[in-house]
Amino acid sequence: MSRPQTPPHEPRYNVHVAPETIEQLIATAFPQIELLSHSELETNKGYNNRLYFLKVRRRAGPGQSSVFRGTDAAERELVLKVNGRFFFSDKVQNEVGCLQVLRQHCPDIPTPTVLAWSEDGAAVALASPSAPEEKKHVALLISESDKQHGGWILMSRLPGIPLSACDDLDDATRLDIMRQLAAMAASWRTKVPAQAFVGNIQFHQPTAHAAEPDFVITDNAGPQPQNLVVRGILVDELRIATPITSVTQQYTLKMEEKLKQLESNDNYTHNRHLAPEIRSFITDTLPQLDAIRQLQGTSSSNFVFTHYDLSPRNILVSGSPPKISGIVDFEFAGFFAPVEEFLNDAVGNEGDWPEHLYKAYLRELGARDIATPTAGISVSIWNAVHCLERVVDNIAPWWLPGRYEGAALDEQFAKSATELQENLRKLS
Template sequence: MLLTFDLSLTPRPLPSNFQPKPLHPVHKSYLDLRIYIARTLYRFFSFLQRVFNFWISKKKDRYVKGKGSSNPGFRVARISGGYYIKWGVRDVEARAMGFVRENTGVPVPRVLGFWSHRGETSSKIGSTSSDGQNKSETSKRRESAGPSELNYMLIEALPGDPVGEVWMEMDDAAKGRFKQELVRYLRELRALEQQPVAGNPHNGDVVDEVKPRYIGAINHQPLTDHRIATVPYGPFEDVEGWLECEYLLGYVAKARPQEVHERLEQELKKRDAGVVFTHSDLTPRNVLVEKESGRITGIVDWDSAGWCVEWWEGVKGVYGWNDGSFAQKLEGKDNITTPSEDSLLGTWRALLREVVGDFDDELKADEEMRDIYGFPY
């Protein structure tokens, strides 16, 4: 495909068990150039739009906010009308997308290419010890310089707009269809079963099966979740191990009195929660919709997807609702975690609760832990 300087690409999506292709330096330079041009054009036209909106506001004596083009996100660039390139990604994101496409009817972008470029770095980020637990930050800093991989992923661009940007323009029929489809797709994801692992990620040994209820990315790999940690972490053999890790209750035990740890522990462990496949960033900016009909055209941004505790989809689904592109704040109120039922946030929480169940107590405990950690945790 001339678009990416790789003539061996075909329109067929990669399977979930694909092997990354090595990236030639010339190929990497070409991809970097395409990314640079795409990002530069995006910033230029965004600047022109802000200038235009400011000029219109001055003439009308009131602020005018234009919808404009959707934010392409972190480390992603639209290199043409039909394709995006994401860089700095992990292969588990592409594998999760393939896994979901192969086993559900959820509309997921096709992954058309995945390349790895080996380089040098001063540390090995996201290292994991032989027992499956993350090494401490001190251990990571002690790692000697060694090769690292910078991955590039080519994915198709799906039609539609982020539902948060068009929700107020949708009629009742379109909103009703959207609600039904979101609930159905979410149930399909949670019905997936953990698959056997082809090999041990630590020593290359063949593994015939994995223990049930493990928490981690696909194929028993570490999770990526910027709510939890700035580096990949895990995997964990059960819910208990995940909750007590150094990024959750393990940190609380070090940073707060024992009674605080015990109270949060009681809130998070009071029910025997199962483990399900979780998108882990299911917010309105990541669900694309055809606003006239309400048909969901795509669910994107699968970098945090994997197997996690069943209530985590609900907690993460309302995490970070300070994005003005979709958060419907109540008049005269700054707290957007207690929405009215007819707001988008109120609708979103109701849809998540319909599938996930009640997660209010876990959400409150998570909010308290975020206050203890500080951003981004």
């Protein structure tokens, strides 16, 4: 029986890494280990990335590969996470940087260890090579057909299965897992230093970034520190080297970018008539929204570490009684206003969590002095940002056309336009 095909509208479509490239990667970058097997995640799983699972074994002899640093195990499982075709090197930089930040400031939270990455599929950087056998940078010889992606990350594979697949857990166990999750989220919101800028992480480049690094990573960074800055917003395609300093500026840039897509991308001609109304809102209404200005607060470092996709599919559990054994998919994580994690739960991941479990999660966060939409974040602020996020989503709805066509596509665009206009009215 043949494997099901990836739908052509998904980012993973036609994105692959050849078996010989995986073999070359291990042999070239990690000569002290042996590749035992590699397999691809089922086609119907994942969306933004193509995932490969690798099993490796340490070779006999002196020295130790960085892959086996901190463990006596003879074998280890790894994950090769390959960017979908709509993403670029900045997504690789962001997830590598976020995982390094968490490892340095919250080492008790179970997250993958970055072992190596490539921004183009050929030039490979090792996170923390074991000298002298392993080098910081190696080059792979690959064909043009093996470059149909935006880079990849090689990382450790964490134990456990996604919470979304744990159908046999009773309610008491699920509530306990939510308490564990709240403890971890509270940890990164308080232990990772808050930042003065909004956005994701980029590798610091003196020629592009005038300022000093926002983070200097010394753990799992190799012989030289990894310098990082907070710049740009991946989910909104804001690829910029200048800082975003306020929530008003953040939403202005987001909406301007979406408006540009609406006016230039032929996928969105159905709703192009909305452009003048959107432009008027950006110019006249958005700068005057008090609820948005209040999010900035009085602190100059008011943007906290945010996972940005804290869904059951990204929470791994294992053991008896079940415990959280891993949190994964930090590809869109970054530094945002404290409300933004909850905002993405309510809009981007709407319906992912059963209501009673999510309320338990919020209660536990509140008990740990983290402001939430149910306690600490004002109703006016929550309602305003919720409406704003609905507006941003529907200016150039990324999920369309997707699998829709004909009358069904017309209906979806009409639905999107109605939602956009309803939320604009609420904000005006």
